[in-house]
Amino acid sequence: MSTKHHLPRVMGNRGKSATEIERENFEKNQAVAINKAINNQETPVKEKHVRITILGTFTDGGAGMFWHAATRLPVQGNPIVCWKFLHVLHKILREGHPHTIVDSYKYCSHLNDLGKLWGHLKEGYGKLIENYCRLLIQKLRFHKKNMEIPGNLLMSDEQFAKICGSDVNNYDATYSFEIAVDMLDYMDEILTLQQSVFSSLDMSRSNSMTNAGQCRLAPLILCIQDSCQLYDYIVKSLFRLHSSLPPDTLSGHRDRFVSAYKKLKQFYVSSSNLQYFKNLVQVPYLPDEPPNFLIASDFNKHVKPVAVVPEPENEPDTDSVGDLIDTSDDKLDASFGNGFGPPEIDERDMLIESLQREIQFLKSEIERIKFEDQRIISAQREEISKLEKILSELRLSADKALKENESTKRRLEEATANAGAVAKLAEAEKHAKANEEKFKKMKEIYNKLREEHVALIRKNADTAKKLEAEKRLVQEREQSIQETKSQMDRLENERKVIQESLQQSADQVTSQLAEATAQNTELLNTKEHLENQVKMLEDTKANLMSQLQTSEEESESLQSRLEALEQDKHQSEEALQLEIKNAKDQLASLKDEMTTLEIKRKNEIDSLKSQLEDALSEKAASEAQMKKEIEELQTRLTQLDSDKLATEKQMREDLSQLHSSLIASAVKEGRQFIDDAMQQVENPTHIPVKCTAEFLLMRAEPVLSALANLNTAQNVYCQNQTELESLLKTITSFSHHMGDCVIHGIATSHSAQLEAGEELVAACQTAGESGLEVLNFLEKGGSIQSAVEKSTQKVRQLIRLAEDLVPKMVDVKEKEIGDLLENEMHSTSSAIEQAAKKIEEMLHQTRKDMSGVELTVNESILDSCTGLMQAIKVLLVKSQDLQKEIVLQGRGTASVKEFYKKNHRWTEGLLSAAKAVGMGATSLLEAADKVVKGEGKFEELIVCSNEIAASTAQLVVASKVKADRKSKKLSELSEASKGVTSCTGKVVGSAREAAQIIEEQNLMDFTKLSLMQAKKEEMQSQVRVLELEKELEMERYKLGQVRKRHYQLAGENGGWETEENIQGDILTLSSLDSKS
Incomplete structure (x- = not known):
C-alpha cells in the first residue's frame, strides 16, 4: 500500500475534533458496508456486511444513515441490486434500532414506486420485487399502527395480552378485531411473496445450491421468522375474540385463517426440503389440523411454532474490518502524486490505518455487546418476571391451601362439638336412667309408706278396740286411761301429720312420675335425633379427613415445586449475574485496550506529523508532472468517448435498418398469403371445394387470439427492440391464420344458400382487407391498436355469419347419447x-x-x-x-x-x-x-x-x-x-x-x-348440349339446396346441440364433370 492512500487522510483530519473524525470514519464504514452488502452480483447478501449496517443503526440512533446511502444505489436500474436492497431493509427493520421503522415509514411511497416499476417486468425478479415491496409497506404500516410491537415481533405473552387488554371481559374488542385483520393481511403478503419465489424456481432441480437460487431464497428466512410469530399471535387473538364475540361475527376471520394455515403449512414443508436452509434455519412444522376456535379447550393444544436461526460464526476481525475500510481515493489523493516517501512513512501509515480500523471495530463490537447484553438482560428480566408470577401464583395456591386447612380444622372442631353433643346424649341417657332408678325408688318408698299407712290404720283400729276395752276399765285404770288418752292424742297428731305427709308425698310422686314419663319420651326422641346427627357427623368427618389428607398432599407438592422454582430462580440469577460480571470484565478490558491503543496512536501520529512535512516538499515536485499526464489522459479519454458514441450511433442505425427490412419482409410474405386467399373468390377451380360452418368457426377463432398477440408483440417490441423474433413469429402466425380463415370462409360459401354465401364472401373479403390494413400499419411503424380493433370486429362479423350457417338441431338427452x-x-x-x-x-x-x-x-x-x-x-x-x-x-x-x-x-x-x-x-x-x-x-x-x-x-x-x-x-x-x-x-x-x-x-x-344429315345431327347435338348445360346449371343449384337441407336434417337427426361450435371436417369433393 503506497502513502498516497493515507497521507492525504492525515492532512484531511487536521483541524477536526476527535468526534468529527470518528463520525467521518463511521459514515465511510457504513457506506462501504452498505455498498458491499447491496451489489449487482446474484449471490446471497453477506451476513457480516448486514451486521455492520445493523450495528450502525444503533450507533446512529435510526435509519437515517442507511437511507442516505440507499437512495444513491441503482435500485431502479438493476433488479438484483433492488432485490438485495429490500432484503437488507427487511433485516434492518427486524433487528435494527427501534427508530428504524419510524425513519423508514416516510419512504413507503418510494417502495411503492419501486414495486410498480419492477412489476411491469413479467420475468425474472419483476414480480418478486413487486411482492416484496408490498410486504415491506404492509410491515411498516402495521408497526406504525401498533407502535408497541417491535420490528422482530418478539413479545412475551404478558406484553401481547397488555396490547389486546389484560381482562377478557374488559379489553377493547374493536382493537383486537382490527389487529387480527392487520396480522392476517401481514400474513397474506408473506405467503404471496414466498409463493412467487418458489414459482420462479424450477423445483425439479437443485436451485437452492446455486448462487442465483440462494439469492432469491435468502429473504424467505426472515419471512419464516415473521410468520411464526404472526401465526402464534393470530391464534391467541382469535381465541380471545371468540370468547367475547358471537361466532358468526368472526366467520370471515376463521375462513381467512384456514386459507392462510394451508398455505403456511405448505410453505414450511417446501422450505424444510431445501438443502440451502438446512444450516441456516430450523423450519417449524404446523399441526395436521388447524385449531377449532369454536372449542375453547383447543387453545390448550396450541403449540407456538419457533424458527431457530443459529448465531453466525464470528469471522476474523482483521478481515471484516479490513474489508469495510474505504480504500477509494479522497479528494486530496490526487494532489499527492504517486508517492515516493520513505518506507518508514508507509509502514507507520499502515499501522495508523490498522489501529483506526481496530478502534472502529472495537467500538462497533462494544455497541453490539451492549445491545446483546441489554437483550439478554431484558430476556432474563422477562424470565424473572415470569418466575415471580409463577411464585406469586404458588404463594396464592399455598395460602389457599392453608385457608382450606383452617376451614378443615374448623369443620373438625365442629365435628368435635357435635361429639360433645353425643356426650351430652350419653349423659342424658345416664340422667334418664338415674331418673328411672329414682322413680323406681320413689315408687318403692310410696309402696312402703302405703303399707305403713295401712299398718297404722290397722293399728288405729286395734287401738280403738283397746280403747273401748280400756273404757270399761276406766274406773279401774283412770291413770292408765289418762295416759292412754294423751298417748292417743299424740298418736292422732302423728297420724294426721303422717297422713298429710303421705298425701303430699303421693301427689309429689305422681307429678314427678308424669314429668319423668314426659322427659323420658322427650329424651328418647332427642336420642334418636342425636343418633342421626352422630351418623351424619361421622360421614362428614370421614369426608373431611380424606379432603384434609388430599389438601396436605397437594400442599406438600406445591411446597416442593415452590422450593424447586426458587432454587432454579436462584441458579438463573447467579448465572445471569455471572454473565453480567463477565461482560463487564470484558468491557473493562476492551476499554483499557482501547485507551492504550489511543495513547499509542496519538504518539505515533505526533511522530508522523514531522515526517509529513518532509513528504509535502517532495509532493510539490511531482505535482506538475502528474497534472500534465492527467491532461494527456483526459484528451485521449475524450477522443475515445467520441469514437465510441459515433460507433454506437452507427450500430443503432444499422440495427434499426435491419429490423425494418425483416419486418417488411415478414409483412410482405403475410400480405401475399392473405392476397392469395382472397383471390380464391375469382378462381373457378376452387368452386368445388366446400367446408362446413363448424370447421370455419374452428379456423376463425385463432384469428382473434392472433390479433391480440400481434398487438401485444408490437407493444413489447416498441418498448424492447430485442423482442424482434417474437414479433416476426406473431406476424407470420397472424397472416397464416387470417388467410386460412378467409379461404375456408370462401369454401363454406360454396355449400350455403346464394344470399348467405354472397354475404359470407363479402365478410371474408372485408376481414382480409382489415388484416392487410393491420399489416400496412405495422410496416409503417405506428400504433396498430385501432387497426387491430377494426379487424377484430370484421372477424367477429364473419364468425356471426358462420354461426348463422350452423344448422339448428334438436336436443338429444345427453344421458341417452352413449346408447x-x-x-x-x-x-x-x-x-x-x-x-x-x-x-x-x-x-x-x-x-x-x-x-x-x-x-x-x-x-x-x-x-x-x-x-x-x-x-x-x-x-x-x-x-x-x-x-x-x-x-x-x-x-x-x-x-x-x-x-x-x-x-x-x-x-x-x-x-x-x-x-x-x-x-x-x-x-x-x-x-x-x-x-x-x-x-x-x-x-x-x-x-x-x-x-x-x-x-x-x-x-x-x-x-x-x-x-x-x-x-x-x-x-x-x-x-x-x-x-x-x-x-x-x-x-x-x-x-x-x-x-x-x-x-x-x-x-x-x-x-x-350425308351432308344434310350430318348438319342436322350437328344442330340437334348443339341444341342438346345447350339443354344439357342449362339442366346441369339447374341441377347444380338444386344439388346445393338439397345438400343444405340434408345437412340440416342430418344435424337434427344426429341430435347435436344448438348454437355451439361442433367438431366438423372438410369434405373436398369434386363435381362429376371435374372428375370426368
Whole structure:
C-alpha cells in the first residue's frame, strides 16, 4: 500500500475534533458496508456486511444513515441490486434500532414506486420485487399502527395480552378485531411473496445450491421468522375474540385463517426440503389440523411454532474490518502524486490505518455487546418476571391451601362439638336412667309408706278396740286411761301429720312420675335425633379427613415445586449475574485496550506529523508532472468517448435498418398469403371445394387470439427492440391464420344458400382487407391498436355469419347419447353386412341369369361393390376399436356412458358419421340393384360411391379428434380409410368402364350420313348440349339446396346441440364433370 492512500487522510483530519473524525470514519464504514452488502452480483447478501449496517443503526440512533446511502444505489436500474436492497431493509427493520421503522415509514411511497416499476417486468425478479415491496409497506404500516410491537415481533405473552387488554371481559374488542385483520393481511403478503419465489424456481432441480437460487431464497428466512410469530399471535387473538364475540361475527376471520394455515403449512414443508436452509434455519412444522376456535379447550393444544436461526460464526476481525475500510481515493489523493516517501512513512501509515480500523471495530463490537447484553438482560428480566408470577401464583395456591386447612380444622372442631353433643346424649341417657332408678325408688318408698299407712290404720283400729276395752276399765285404770288418752292424742297428731305427709308425698310422686314419663319420651326422641346427627357427623368427618389428607398432599407438592422454582430462580440469577460480571470484565478490558491503543496512536501520529512535512516538499515536485499526464489522459479519454458514441450511433442505425427490412419482409410474405386467399373468390377451380360452418368457426377463432398477440408483440417490441423474433413469429402466425380463415370462409360459401354465401364472401373479403390494413400499419411503424380493433370486429362479423350457417338441431338427452351411438354403430355394421350379403346374392344370380358383355359389366360392378363393402366393414371395426381405446384412456374412473355424456359433441360427430355411412351403404346397394336390373344409371353408382367415401372420411376425422397421434389403432384406421378410398375408386372406375362399353354399343354409325344429315345431327347435338348445360346449371343449384337441407336434417337427426361450435371436417369433393 503506497502513502498516497493515507497521507492525504492525515492532512484531511487536521483541524477536526476527535468526534468529527470518528463520525467521518463511521459514515465511510457504513457506506462501504452498505455498498458491499447491496451489489449487482446474484449471490446471497453477506451476513457480516448486514451486521455492520445493523450495528450502525444503533450507533446512529435510526435509519437515517442507511437511507442516505440507499437512495444513491441503482435500485431502479438493476433488479438484483433492488432485490438485495429490500432484503437488507427487511433485516434492518427486524433487528435494527427501534427508530428504524419510524425513519423508514416516510419512504413507503418510494417502495411503492419501486414495486410498480419492477412489476411491469413479467420475468425474472419483476414480480418478486413487486411482492416484496408490498410486504415491506404492509410491515411498516402495521408497526406504525401498533407502535408497541417491535420490528422482530418478539413479545412475551404478558406484553401481547397488555396490547389486546389484560381482562377478557374488559379489553377493547374493536382493537383486537382490527389487529387480527392487520396480522392476517401481514400474513397474506408473506405467503404471496414466498409463493412467487418458489414459482420462479424450477423445483425439479437443485436451485437452492446455486448462487442465483440462494439469492432469491435468502429473504424467505426472515419471512419464516415473521410468520411464526404472526401465526402464534393470530391464534391467541382469535381465541380471545371468540370468547367475547358471537361466532358468526368472526366467520370471515376463521375462513381467512384456514386459507392462510394451508398455505403456511405448505410453505414450511417446501422450505424444510431445501438443502440451502438446512444450516441456516430450523423450519417449524404446523399441526395436521388447524385449531377449532369454536372449542375453547383447543387453545390448550396450541403449540407456538419457533424458527431457530443459529448465531453466525464470528469471522476474523482483521478481515471484516479490513474489508469495510474505504480504500477509494479522497479528494486530496490526487494532489499527492504517486508517492515516493520513505518506507518508514508507509509502514507507520499502515499501522495508523490498522489501529483506526481496530478502534472502529472495537467500538462497533462494544455497541453490539451492549445491545446483546441489554437483550439478554431484558430476556432474563422477562424470565424473572415470569418466575415471580409463577411464585406469586404458588404463594396464592399455598395460602389457599392453608385457608382450606383452617376451614378443615374448623369443620373438625365442629365435628368435635357435635361429639360433645353425643356426650351430652350419653349423659342424658345416664340422667334418664338415674331418673328411672329414682322413680323406681320413689315408687318403692310410696309402696312402703302405703303399707305403713295401712299398718297404722290397722293399728288405729286395734287401738280403738283397746280403747273401748280400756273404757270399761276406766274406773279401774283412770291413770292408765289418762295416759292412754294423751298417748292417743299424740298418736292422732302423728297420724294426721303422717297422713298429710303421705298425701303430699303421693301427689309429689305422681307429678314427678308424669314429668319423668314426659322427659323420658322427650329424651328418647332427642336420642334418636342425636343418633342421626352422630351418623351424619361421622360421614362428614370421614369426608373431611380424606379432603384434609388430599389438601396436605397437594400442599406438600406445591411446597416442593415452590422450593424447586426458587432454587432454579436462584441458579438463573447467579448465572445471569455471572454473565453480567463477565461482560463487564470484558468491557473493562476492551476499554483499557482501547485507551492504550489511543495513547499509542496519538504518539505515533505526533511522530508522523514531522515526517509529513518532509513528504509535502517532495509532493510539490511531482505535482506538475502528474497534472500534465492527467491532461494527456483526459484528451485521449475524450477522443475515445467520441469514437465510441459515433460507433454506437452507427450500430443503432444499422440495427434499426435491419429490423425494418425483416419486418417488411415478414409483412410482405403475410400480405401475399392473405392476397392469395382472397383471390380464391375469382378462381373457378376452387368452386368445388366446400367446408362446413363448424370447421370455419374452428379456423376463425385463432384469428382473434392472433390479433391480440400481434398487438401485444408490437407493444413489447416498441418498448424492447430485442423482442424482434417474437414479433416476426406473431406476424407470420397472424397472416397464416387470417388467410386460412378467409379461404375456408370462401369454401363454406360454396355449400350455403346464394344470399348467405354472397354475404359470407363479402365478410371474408372485408376481414382480409382489415388484416392487410393491420399489416400496412405495422410496416409503417405506428400504433396498430385501432387497426387491430377494426379487424377484430370484421372477424367477429364473419364468425356471426358462420354461426348463422350452423344448422339448428334438436336436443338429444345427453344421458341417452352413449346408447344411441352404440346402437347406431351396431345398426351401421349390420347394414353393411346385409348389403355385402345382398350384393353377393346379386352377383350369384347375375352369373346364373346373364352372359356375354352384360355379365362382364355387371360382374365387374358387383365385384367392386363387394370389395367396397368389405373395406367399409374393416373400417367400421377399426373405428370401433379406436373409439374403445379413446374411451378407455379418457374416462378414468367414470363409466363409458358418462364419458360419452361428458364429450357429447365428439359423440354427436361420430353418430352423424355412422348414420351417413349406413345411409351410403343402403344407397349403394339400391343403385347397384338398379344397374344390374337395367333400371338405373352408372352415374348413380358413382355418386353413391363418392358419398360413402365422404361419410367414411367424416368418420375417420371424427375418430382422430381425441385419438393419440402415436396410437397403433389410429394407424390401422388410417390404413383402412385408404382401403375404402381405393375400393371407391375401383367402383367408380368399373362404373365408368361399363358406361363406356354400353356407349360404344349404342354409338351411331356416322359414316353413312350425308351432308344434310350430318348438319342436322350437328344442330340437334348443339341444341342438346345447350339443354344439357342449362339442366346441369339447374341441377347444380338444386344439388346445393338439397345438400343444405340434408345437412340440416342430418344435424337434427344426429341430435347435436344448438348454437355451439361442433367438431366438423372438410369434405373436398369434386363435381362429376371435374372428375370426368
